[in-house]
Amino acid sequence: MTKTEWVGADVIRIDAKDKVRGVLKYMSDLSFPNMIYGAVLRSKHPHALIKKINTKRAKELDGVVTVLTHEDVPGLNGFGIAIPDQPVLCSDKVRYMGDAIALVGAESKEIAERALELIEVEYQPLPVVCDPEQAMLSSSPKVHETGNLHNHVKIERGNVEAAFKEAQVVVENTYFTPRQMHAFLEPESGVAAIDEDKNITIWCGGQHPYRDQLQVARALGMNPRKIRIVNTPTGGAFGGKDEITVQIHLALLVLHTGRPAKIVLSREESVIAGMKRHPMRIHMKTAAAADGTILANEARVVSDTGAYASLGGPVIGFAIEHSCGAYRVENVKLEGFCVYTNNGVAGAFRGFGANQVTFAVETQLDMIAEKLGMDKLEIRKRNALRSGDIAALGHQMEASVGLLRTLEAAENSRLWQLKEEFKAKPSAPHKKRGIGIACSFQGCGLGKGLPDYGAASVELLPNGQFAIGVSCPEIGQGNTTAFAQMAADYIRCSVDDIVVLSGDTGHTLDSGTSTASRSIYTGGNALKHAVQNLHNAISPIAAEILCVPEDDISFGHGKIVSKSCPDKILSFKDIAEYITARGLSIKSEGHFIWPVSETELEGYVGIPHLLYSYITQIALVEVNTLTGETEVIEAVSVPDPGKAINPQGVEGQSEGGVVMGMGYALTEDTIIKEGMTLTRNFSTYILPTSLDMPCKIETIIAEELEPSGPFGAKGIGEAVCVPISPAITNAIHDAVKVWIKQIPATPERVYTALKSREVS
Amino acid sequence: MKVNVCLFGPMRKYRDKDKFQLELEEGATLARLLDHLKIEDRIYIVILINGRRAYEDEPLSDDAEVLIMAPTGGG
Amino acid sequence: MTLRFIRPETVREAMEVLHEHKDNSKIVAGATDVMVQRRSEKPVEEKPLLLVDITGISELSYVNFQNGIVRIGAMITHRDIARSAVIHDVAPFFADACLSVGSPQIRTRGTIGGNIVNASPAADSLPPLTALSARLRLISRRGSRDVALCDFFKGPYKTIIEPDEILKEVYFRAPEPSSRCAFLKLGRRESLAIARLSVAALIDVDDSGKISKAAIAPGACLPMPARIAPAEEALVGKIPDEEVVNSASQEVGEEMVRVSGVRWSTEYKKPVACALTKRAIWKALGVDVD
Missing domain, CATH: 3.30.390.50 (CO dehydrogenase flavoprotein, C-terminal domain)
Incomplete structure (x- = not known):
């Protein structure tokens, strides 16, 4: 590959200036003349039948423009990425406190909210289903008529029982993980408008504009082409805006009133109605030989998807795929259950099921290492997947496998090399320090059986610059900057001459989701094809101008040069002016379909993956033995993103990921009791603040280039937040010798564990 | 003309094979193909013709590769 | 109309307003608690609430140290206290407590008067003020009265303040220099x-x-x-x-x-x-x- 000029450089984010200055308009900042404000009536019960809905009094209120119910949904009254089991507006039953029953459009937000109070709903409360284990019993009340078990995954290979018998060490534990909140800064919100021909445009934070378009079209019973979705810029998503949020409600308001409409959820409403990470209960039994080789892993994972499916099905599959860690395990017995309850809704969230099982398996590994007296890093090296290995689901690791590279870089980090010194000097006598390590891998793309595709466009503008279009939205991760860098190197022009169009069904081709650590890989590959087509379109024109044969044309450093006669040079501007003068234009498209694993697991879609990113993370913690508080002092994060298109961007992802995984390990949990959310805003839902961040997060990028990736890139958005959580809990054990089996490791839990250790 | 059809995921239920060739009259649109396959949910569907996203009213060409799938997501 | 807002500039003016609207007014002294509470309150059409914002009353913003007594006007913010040379000198733990409140934004808006009258059991300023045996001066058109801080509270979020009263200041005797x-x-x-x-x-x-x-x-x-x-x-x-x-x-x-x-x-x-x-x-x- 030729040397790159922009890829691999710390190019400043193209949206940085506007974001830092507060100039950038997010969707909730947009307003239109004559706009109405929407508000949603949510359920008063976590589980109930609806007997009657009366909107008469609300409609009579001054300033109310419309009050809509299920009767006003012209198409399918349901949405859901996998199955449309969530009503747009409930008609006969509510299944969680966030269920929408009616939709008010009014002249002001205040009037809309007052109107909600005037809507009368008669309920017949039903018993609340709040424990997923209980929910699976035949005696349990049903959340859905089809039963409470939404998805069941079972994978068996080899013979675990035999392995357990011959093993030197067997550890068996039950782990519990919390309902983490995405906590994006911009809550679910957007605006919409409709024209005379009933074409609807929706500006709304989201992660896949083309799928939003189809979901809206399905609910409205409309031709998808009449609906335009704009998702960029989104004020944070992390998977929580993968599913429909307010798009269909916005569309209904503009359709029924003909006026522009705006909906912005309050934080409390976002917390109650929005997606969360699946809480899981994981029972795991792991066996190892005397040399630390993992012989078998058995796991039973129960996942609480709440009231509706969304992506709960694929999440449990993904969890099972990742439940043996990034290690070779020949004997596995893995079973996952995705269960409906009345506990909110859970869906996609950065990590997509890997976070929960990685916490379990990485703790198991540390326990085994301790029993065998092995070094914690050594045991991971011994079992680490290598290229060509067979992974837990029986599929071969065909693509780039960088785990060992990340482990070696982690081993050489200052924190690991000097770990005894770091641990030796706690800040007070009652505080103890420990260091923990953990690894993980993260399937990139949608996985086997879910064709993953993406397109991109590139257009030569009249001024000689280029407009590139990729519909994967900018959700804060920095993909637009990376697209610009890759395009500039493919085109051979300056990154400053690239204009990026993003996340807009009106102006960009369908590139798929900004999820699954896939947008750089997909967008980059599609851009590569698009630029090939662009060069093919420019070459004959350049040849014509320079009076040389077409195959004599080459592209380099913002120039088009004759190979045989290097003083014959054109700029892209020359080409632009030439074609503009002739009324022509050059716009090329590139289309890309993901390669998939050869292995097919009968009956499952989405697993296994072909491509994985890998990561090792280390945490240094200090535990206060008097209060049970844990402070993360330093962290080392060693991701293998394939080629780092923008190293500073990878560092940003890495640091953000460490802090998100730290919150997951130590403080964050959305507490729901009897279907009622208790932690309704950020005063009780404890996100880390800037003062809680580790003093230092060192990111060491360990690039294992992926041959099929653009410039060797894979994806890194998710993996960075995964192993840090067990690295922290393993560090707690290193410090105070208690195993954390339930996260978050709150001061109470750590303190209680410390006390029971003292007693025993 | 002949088109090559590939059905994915839930779409497989419409045919006993997931990859097959179909003979259609010249100028047939995608809608004609969907009719032929008796595909019901015509809105929430993703179709790629030669790798490019297409909608129902678009014409098919000879030897086109048509991928039909349900929109999805994942990690 | 469910809400009215007034921002008096003098203590006298504020006392008049509170006297007149004692059955439906609420003092705003930084709004860091009031605004949060209001989100969960149902507005009452017939009796619109009058918010009386007293943060513009400059007479209530002072820290004095005279004759061994420290007097702090109710509109002094947490940030003011955390930065006050007098407080650092005579009662540094009070400055520490105020510095631990919320965030820079909350410390810049929230006032000591508001923190006391809100009467949260978790209020950061109250333990040091209690240890200092602080006293409060309450004023109204009816006159003024002084109470010990520990007698001011009836329970969580409950105090003896009357609807027409304003907390004017909190004061305490400076501890011995040796303490x-x-x-x-x-x-x-x-x-x-x-x-x-x-x-x-x-x-x-x-x-x-x-x-x-x-x-x-x-x-x-x-x-x-x-x-x-x-x-x-x-x-x-x-x-x-x-x-x-x-x-x-x-x-x-x-x-x-x-x-x-x-x-x-x-x-x-x-x-x-x-x-x-x-x-x-x-x-x-x-x-x-x-």
């Missing part, structure tokens, strides 16, 4: 943290090395601010050693259980309250424990 103090707080994170437990300790040691005076006031574990007499008694007259400090600290945990009863959190909070008190006492005694 030492400490404030420690346990939150769920480093900032924007509501205290789960806090302790203010004010201790004086005489020439013989014996503790001559002690004031111990915990926060967030009692329904309202109070000093823990048994803990103080365990210290006074003793030369501080491990045993003395331990037994005093133990009293704080016992008092918490006596007053608040055994709750789900007691198993954790009681020993941790003792540990926090112990560290606060040692810190006040000048022994660095952190």
Whole structure:
């Protein structure tokens, strides 16, 4: 590959200036003349039948423009990425406190909210289903008529029982993980408008504009082409805006009133109605030989998807795929259950099921290492997947496998090399320090059986610059900057001459989701094809101008040069002016379909993956033995993103990921009791603040280039937040010798564990 | 003309094979193909013709590769 | 109309407004609590609430130190106190407590008067003020009255203030120059943290090395601010050693259980309250424990 000029450089984010200055308009900042404000009536019960809905009094209120119910949904009254089991507006039953029953459009937000109070709903409360284990019993009340078990995954290979018998060490534990909140800064919100021909445009934070378009079209019973979705810029998503949020409600308001409409959820409403990470209960039994080789892993994972499916099905599959860690395990017995309850809704969230099982398996590994007296890093090296290995689901690791590279870089980090010194000097006598390590891998793309595709466009503008279009939205991760860098190197022009169009069904081709650590890989590959087509379109024109044969044309450093006669040079501007003068234009498209694993697991879609990113993370913690508080002092994060298109961007992802995984390990949990959310805003839902961040997060990028990736890139958005959580809990054990089996490791839990250790 | 059809995921239920060739009259649109396959949910569907996203009213060409799938997501 | 807002510029004006609207007005003294509360309140059409914002009254923004008495106007913010040379000089633990409030934004808007009248059991400013035996001056068109801080509270979020009264100032006698103090707080994170437990300790040691005076006031574990007499008694007259400090600290945990009863959190909070008190006492005694 030729040397790159922009890829691999710390190019400043193209949206940085506007974001830092507060100039950038997010969707909730947009307003239109004559706009109405929407508000949603949510359920008063976590589980109930609806007997009657009366909107008469609300409609009579001054300033109310419309009050809509299920009767006003012209198409399918349901949405859901996998199955449309969530009503747009409930008609006969509510299944969680966030269920929408009616939709008010009014002249002001205040009037809309007052109107909600005037809507009368008669309920017949039903018993609340709040424990997923209980929910699976035949005696349990049903959340859905089809039963409470939404998805069941079972994978068996080899013979675990035999392995357990011959093993030197067997550890068996039950782990519990919390309902983490995405906590994006911009809550679910957007605006919409409709024209005379009933074409609807929706500006709304989201992660896949083309799928939003189809979901809206399905609910409205409309031709998808009449609906335009704009998702960029989104004020944070992390998977929580993968599913429909307010798009269909916005569309209904503009359709029924003909006026522009705006909906912005309050934080409390976002917390109650929005997606969360699946809480899981994981029972795991792991066996190892005397040399630390993992012989078998058995796991039973129960996942609480709440009231509706969304992506709960694929999440449990993904969890099972990742439940043996990034290690070779020949004997596995893995079973996952995705269960409906009345506990909110859970869906996609950065990590997509890997976070929960990685916490379990990485703790198991540390326990085994301790029993065998092995070094914690050594045991991971011994079992680490290598290229060509067979992974837990029986599929071969065909693509780039960088785990060992990340482990070696982690081993050489200052924190690991000097770990005894770091641990030796706690800040007070009652505080103890420990260091923990953990690894993980993260399937990139949608996985086997879910064709993953993406397109991109590139257009030569009249001024000689280029407009590139990729519909994967900018959700804060920095993909637009990376697209610009890759395009500039493919085109051979300056990154400053690239204009990026993003996340807009009106102006960009369908590139798929900004999820699954896939947008750089997909967008980059599609851009590569698009630029090939662009060069093919420019070459004959350049040849014509320079009076040389077409195959004599080459592209380099913002120039088009004759190979045989290097003083014959054109700029892209020359080409632009030439074609503009002739009324022509050059716009090329590139289309890309993901390669998939050869292995097919009968009956499952989405697993296994072909491509994985890998990561090792280390945490240094200090535990206060008097209060049970844990402070993360330093962290080392060693991701293998394939080629780092923008190293500073990878560092940003890495640091953000460490802090998100730290919150997951130590403080964050959305507490729901009897279907009622208790932690309704950020005063009780404890996100880390800037003062809680580790003093230092060192990111060491360990690039294992992926041959099929653009410039060797894979994806890194998710993996960075995964192993840090067990690295922290393993560090707690290193410090105070208690195993954390339930996260978050709150001061109470750590303190209680410390006390029971003292007693025993 | 002949088109090559590939059905994915839930779409497989419409045919006993997931990859097959179909003979259609010249100028047939995608809608004609969907009719032929008796595909019901015509809105929430993703179709790629030669790798490019297409909608129902678009014409098919000879030897086109048509991928039909349900929109999805994942990690 | 469900809400009206007025921003008087003088104390006299504010007292007139409150006198006239005593059945439907609420004082805004920084709005860091009022705005949060209002989100969950149902507006009442017939009786629109009048918010009386007193933060524009410059007469209520002062810190005076005269004749051994520190007087702090009710509209002094947490940020002002955290930066006040006088407070740093006479009662640094009070400055520490105010610096631990919320975030820079909240400290810049929130006032000491608001913090006191809101009467949250977890209010950060109250333990040091309690330890300092602070007093309050309340004013209204009917006149003025002074009350001890510890008599001001009736329970969580409940005080004896009348609807037409304004808290004018909080004042206390500056501790002896020889005395030492400490404030420690346990939150769920480093900032924007509501205290789960806090302790203010004010201790004086005489020439013989014996503790001559002690004031111990915990926060967030009692329904309202109070000093823990048994803990103080365990210290006074003793030369501080491990045993003395331990037994005093133990009293704080016992008092918490006596007053608040055994709750789900007691198993954790009681020993941790003792540990926090112990560290606060040692810190006040000048022994660095952190």
